[in-house]
Structures are given as structure tokens and as C-alpha cells.
Amino acid sequence: MRQMMTYDLMEALRNTNQWLGATALSMSSYPIFSMVPNPAFQWMAAWGEVTERTFQRMVAKPDWGIDSITGEDGRDHLISIETVVERPFGDLIHFNVQGRDEMDRRVLLVAPMSGHYATLLRSTVRSLLPDCEVYITDWHNARDIPVSEGKFDVEDYTLYLVDFMRQLGSDLHVIAVCQPAPLTLAATAYLAEQDPEAQPRSLTLIGGPIDPDAAPTDVTDFGDRVTMGQLEDTMIQRVGFKYKGVGRQVYPGLLQLASFMSMNADRHSTAFTNQITRVAQGEASDRDPHNKFYDEYLAVMDMTAEFYLSTVERIFKECEIAKNEFVVDGHKVDIGAITRVAVKTVEGGKDDISAPGQCVAALDLLTGLPDSKKASHLEPDAGHYGIFAGRSWRNNIRPLVLDFIDANSEDPAARSRTKSKKRKKPATKLAAV
Template identity: 60%
Template sequence: MSESMRQSSAWVGATTKAFWQNPAFSVTMSPLPSLFAAWGEVTERTFEKVATKPSWGIDSVVSNDSDYPVSKKIELELPFCNLIHFTAERDRPVKRRVLLVAPMSGHYATLCRKTVASLLPNCDVYVTEWKNAREVPMSAGKFDVEDYTKYVVKMLKHLGENIHVIAVCQPVPLTLVATAMMAEDKEAAQPRTLTLIGGPVDPDANPTEVTDFGNRVTMGQLERSVITSVGFAFAGVGRKVYPGAVQLSSFIAMNPETHAKAFSDQISAVARGEASDLDKHNKFYDEYLAVMDMPAEFYLSTVDRVFKQREVARNVFKVDGKLVDISKITKTAVKIVEGGRDDISAPGQCLAALDLMPDLTDDMKESYLAPNAGHYGIFSGSAWRNDIRPAVLNFIDKHNDTPAEVKAKAAANSAEKPKAKIAAPASKADAAKTTKKA
């Protein structure tokens, strides 16, 4: 039904634009034809973007005043996710290798496009590109929070040693569990660093309207009201999903006045001829409106186990029936990043992760609070570019060496230090003084 409504609305917008842009209306001085045509143009674009997967659009990066082309390839293909590898064709290699765990929260991984682009001048970047559940055949099986966690572990093992992980928002608690699984199994590929950005490790640490949602509804209510089956038009026909269209209506309902004003202003700008294809409004909403279906079992298990039961916050999360002890993380340095104006995962929710790792030494724990940053700003806005990104790169550099390299550097530094020499005393009296001083 939502897909039929989307197509119908896009058609109405296109028809309205075509009708009111007829040259015959140019003879009138009334502003109505241009306003109606502008309404049609904005409406058509809006509803077309809902069903369009955004492109990454990262063709090159600038580093040291040089422009380097960027290549993108699928590093690892899994039923519900592709591990994408971005690399800039530089004249010299970089030491930093970063796995960016993007959210599976309704939007595509391209929501982190600016994050990836900002890291590429200094890092080779791998990104989890989660697939639209309606395009995944039923033969691929289920996908819940445990499967998500095992996917992250599988990617870490594939990438091997010397990898740094950055998790953004929704995957923060599950990436923390995945790192703990690697630590418990004493895997050589444990990440060097783990940067957790604005995620709900403990939703009750500082509840918000979003994180407290799970306490206001039952699982039965959720399943009946927002879960449906994929239709015959898609490869995942029959799969139970939380549809992107339903998610989008929830996103907009959080700030309806803001969105209404944004579209009203855009219609006026189009009517005046001041809008462009890549203006601020279109760049934001082309990404914001592009939503994908989530597997029903993933959405429901996230609400139940992460928010309602707080299994990660209480360190009782199990994978395949086996308890995962987060306190086993002792070799991975952990940095927490939060935004003071984050109204989705408020300050304190992500910071709670540090309390779950009592055996991790203080020199391997860091936290950063961007006081004026909102949820989006801490990984993609000016706060990220100007303050958080440099702090994260410094944190990565601090822990980028292998234990063997650390020992070698320490030995080299020790060898370079001149040994203290005691001059031979000129007399017995001087010798006595020297002995006394020693």
C-alpha cells in the first residue's frame, strides 16, 4: 500500500509540474502557476527519492594539496551486507586501516558518506554497507542482533590484525559485544582501537524520547503495528520486515514542524528560481528520505534485548546461547564520543561502556564530549570535522603500533640514551665525597 501511495504521489507531483509549467500560463502575472509548478517539482522529487538508493559519490580526496582518485570495491560479500573498501590512490601508503561500522537503522550506509570522505586522506577505510532487506531472498535465512554481531566478528577476522574500528550510533553496543567475543577467543585480529560514537550502550543512563520508546510499547504491539511482509515486486518476497516507509513516517513525526517549514521554504525557493539540484535542502533530504526495509527479527530483537532488557548494559548478552563477557576486553583501546545536544543517544548512554571494562587500563580508555554537537554532527558535521576527527586520529596513532613494535621502539629509545658516567676521583677525599653523594 505504501509503495502504491508513493508512486501515485510522485505521479501527481510530476503531472502538476508539467501542467503548470505550460508556456500558456506565462501570460498571467499571477504567482500561482509558478507556485503550483514548484509544489509539483518538490513533491515528485521527494517521493522518487524514497525508493532511490543514494550513491556514495566519493570520486577523489584532497591530501597535502594533491587530488587523489578514490577506488571502491567489495571486499567481502555476505547475504545481508557488503564490506566495502575505499582507498585513495596516493603516492605513498598510509598506516591507518579503519573499519567503519555503519548503522542498520532505516537509512543506507551512505548516511556516513562525509565520515568516510573525511577519513580517506589519512586512512584506508572499510565500511559495512547493509542491504535493503526486501532485496534479500528468504533463502538467506533470518538476521537478528546475534547475526549482526557475528557479521562484525567475521569482518574483523577477514581484515586481520592492525585494524581500528569506528562504530556509529545503532551498532555501538553490538560492536562492543563483537570485540568482547574476539577478546574471549584470544583472536589475533582483535582491533587495536574501538571508537564508539553516540550509541545506546545503556539507554537508561540518560533516557531520551527515542531510547525510552521501548518502555512504552509491548513487543506484541510493535509486531502488529509496524511489521509486514515483502510483496511480490521484490527479491525478498515473503520476508518479514520493518518497512522503510513506516520508519520514515516515524522519523518525520519526531520533528514535524521543522520538516514542514523546510519543504515550504523549498517550494518558495523553486518558485523564485533560487533552488538548485544540489542546494542544502536537496543534499540533506535526498539522503534523509532514502530509506530501506529492516529485517523484522533484527528490529524486534534490538528493541527487546538492547533497550528493554538492557542486556549489553547489564553485561548479560548471549550469542548462540553463550554469555559474552565484555570485561574480557583488555587489549583494545576504547574511546567514547558523545554530543552534548544529542537527542537520540544522550550523553552517558555511550559512556556507560567504560564501566563494563574494569580490567582495561586507564591509558587505554578515553572519552570526548562535543558540547554543542547533535546526533548527526558528532560523525558528519562541523564538530566531527574540526574537533572529533582529529581527536580520533590521534587516538588511533597512539595505539597503532603492534606490541612487538612498541617493544622495539622502547629498546631503541633505551639504547639511544647515554649512560651516566662517574669521573674517577682525583683524591681519596674526592672519592669519599663521590661515594657519599652516590
């Protein structure tokens, strides 16, 4: 009951701050105050507008907002989002470009389950749609999943990925972003042993903690400092009566958000202060850079307690993936069993979450894979967000990933597809980081 009361208290505090912002905006915008030439009312209205929007976004799942793209034919093609596989804790969805033939490049984006929705990869999806058939994992908010659906930990997550890859077939290229990189690597190895014909053609790992000890960060240091008992006592709560998942033990998204914000508190504080100033001076807009970023950044979801705790214990503390000791459903996964899936790692030189060295460690685990099928890239000036959604992704990393996909694809089948150029060599060479 204590855990449930704490969960509801956090929601009450969030709701109160949203109400305070709405009240300040309404009161200071009262028409009679326009007769009083006092800028304090403008500043109060600006504070209220920014505060209300900030706390309102914390409980709303963002929309994908990808309505159409322009095709090679110069026409605008509408986008419909279709559910390919529906599961209790996450779905596999497809961005269907209406009126366009199926593309050569079939890409599965594995979105992180680290406190944000899959829509965090919206710009990644949008950048790939003109050239690829895009699928993505759409993880559900744990607070909305009834307790009767059972548990969901890192092993269940891995088996979900295995099922999604099997559903899409071997003519597939997988891109895992951040947190799911080690589990996607394990899922690929699991298929290599259990169902070799279902393996994807290539696997791109972007900024993931394959070996957290390779380059310590604040995230890894935190995992080393605290015990599992401390984490369970301080971070785990039970969903309150307001949601379908009432009673389920979760790591609340609001707590995760507080952790994210505290890592760069000065930068976030400055950003919100500047936004209040812009609103007061009439220089802000509904979709200005601040709102575009924070509408997504502040939208958080709960993770199941067992997934959060098993991630910390098995991926960060015990380093089971880095030691090649990961067990899934009683089966010890051997990453060395991957012998024909081309693997590329991407890291950001200024990544303060998964520092350079953590992701490229995957290549050393691939003892059965020839060097001709291994590749790596270090983007010197990119931070964590930039390597999959920022300018570095658009201008530098995305073209390299598409080249890597093409280099590890078979010739197109005899049907209408995109007119991308296919490379004859089997894979890019191993690059030094």
C-alpha cells in the same frame, strides 16, 4: 496476506504522491501558461518539483558520490569502491585511493542499520579518506534479500562484524556510529575471548545506546511503552511482489521514516515550506543544503523483522549489553574480557536520540581494561548527526579520533605509508564527561 497488502499500499501511496508532484510540475510548466502573469503557476511548479523529488528519493539507494581526493602529493587520486567480503545481508567494502600507498591508519567504519543506507556516513568517509585507509559495512535493503537466505538478527549482525574484523586483521581501528555501538562492543569482546589475535587496536563508539536507561529519550520511552506483541502487530509487514524479498517479514523503511519525521515535525514542515518558496523564486539549486540533506535523509531501507524486534527487546528493553548478559550463538559474551583494545566514547550534548550518558556507560563495563586505555569526549553543542557528520565532527571530534588512533598504533612497518606523526604514549587519559 494482510501484511503484504499493507506493504504494497504504502508503496502505492508513495508512488501516487511522486506522480502528483510530477504531474503538477508538468502541468504548471506548460509553455502556454507563460502568457498568463499569475504566480500561482510558479508556486504549483515549485510544489510539484519538491514533492516529486521528495517521494522519489524514498526508494532509491544514494550513490557514494566520492570520486576523488587530493593527496599529499597535490594530485587528484580517483576512488574505486571494492568489495572485500560479500555476504547476503551486508558487504565489507573498501575505498581504494588509486595511485596512493597504503596508509598507516586502517579504519573500519561500522555503519548503522537503522533505516538508512551506509551512505549516511558519506561525509564521515570523505573526511577520513585523506588520512586513513577506509573500510565500511554496507548493509543491504531487506526487501531485496530472498527469503531463502534465512534470518538476520542482532546475533547475526554481531557475527558479521566478527568476520569483518578477522578479515581485516588486528592492525585495525574500528569506529562504530550510533546503533551498532553496543553490538560492535560485543563483537570486540567476542574476539577477545575466542580469537584474541584478531582484536582491533582501538574502538571508538560514537553516540550509541550502550545503556539506554542511563539517559531516557523519546526513543527509549517508546521502547518502554509498547510491548513486543504490539510492535510485531503494528510495525512488521511482508515485502510485496515487486521485490526479490517477497514474503520476507520486515520493518519497512517508510514506517521508520515516518517515525523520524514525527520527532521533529515542525522543523521538517518548515524546511519543506521554505524550500518550495526558494524553488518558486529561483533561489534553489540541485545540490543546495536542503537537497543534499534530504536526498540522504529520505532514502530509507527495510530492516529484517527479527533484527528490529531483537534490537528493541534485547538492547533497549532487556538492556543485555548494559547488564553484560549478551549471548551470541550460545556463547555469553563478557565485555570485561577486553583487556588491550583502547576504547573511546563520543557523545553530543544536544543528542536527542542517544543522549549523553548512554554511550559513555561502555567504559564502566570494561572492567578488565586499564584506565589508561579508556577515553571519552562530550561535544557540548552537537546533536546526533553533528557528532559524526557535521561541523562538530570536522572541526573538533575527527582530530581527537585520529589522535586516539595514533596513540594506540604501533610504529609504522618498513613500507611506504602516510607521513602521520606517531605518539609514543599508549593511549589518551580518561576524560570526565
